[in-house]
Amino acid sequence: MTRERTYHHGDLRRALLTAALDVIAQEGPDALSLRDLARRAGVSHAAPAHHFKDRTGLLTAVAAxxxxxxxxxxxxAPDLQERGVAYVRFATRHPAHFQVMFRPELYRADDTALLTARSHATEALRAGVGDLPEAARGEDAGLAGVAAWSLAHGFATLLLTGNLSGALEGRTPETAFRSLTGLLFARRDGTDG
Structure with missing residues (x-):
């Protein structure tokens, strides 16, 4: 009687996530396939389903x-400007995560781990806005949060898509972002405008 050989991968879940991040960073999330990830990890094509029910489950884990x-x-980060810098730095260091996180059609938006992690990120951004003096944030802290998010997200997205390569003029993205926020939010002539 022959015995079926069992395969022990170690941490297959982590290996699949790592392979998925590589594919997403190089080719985008639409190129992701569980069958290809199984091949890359050296396991059967059905093995990923034990950790992630399907492609959406895998992308949900990436987003979370x-x-x-x-x-x-x-x-x-100690203040709102540095939270913006951290936002940009995160996007450049984790481009695959960044691509998936802001495309809710790719994942299960009601996943508990995802909701918890996204809530913590939202609170961290809101805390930065809340720390601003009222004169700087205005009467609508929610709208100030949207403005801060838009600035950081827009800059990070333009950076990742290669649209800022010439505009940075040799500055690091972090330095350029700090300069940008300084230009936009500096008080002129001692007034609020």
Missing amino acids: EGYALFADALAA
Whole structure:
């Protein structure tokens, strides 16, 4: 009687996530396939389903992991400007996570781990806005949060898509972002405008 050989991968879940992040960073999330990831990890094509029910499940795990890392990065920054810098730095260091996190059609938006991580990231950003003096944030802190998010997200997206390569003029993205926020929010002539 022959015995079927069992395959022990170690941490297959992590290996699949790592392979998925590589594919997403190089080719985008639309190129992701569980069958290809199984091949890359050296396991049967059915093995990924034990950790992620399907492609959407895998992308949900990528987004949840991304939001958790993102929340930590934002929370470590001392003020709103540095949270913006952390936002840009996160996007450049974790481009695959970033691509998936902001495309809710790719994942299960009601996933508990995802909701928790996204909530922590949102709170970290709001805390930065809340720390601003009222004169700087205006009467609508929610709208100020949207403005801060739009600025950081827009800059990070333009950066990742290669649209800022010439505009940075040799500056690091972090330095350029700090300069940008300084230009936009500097008080002129001692007035609020």
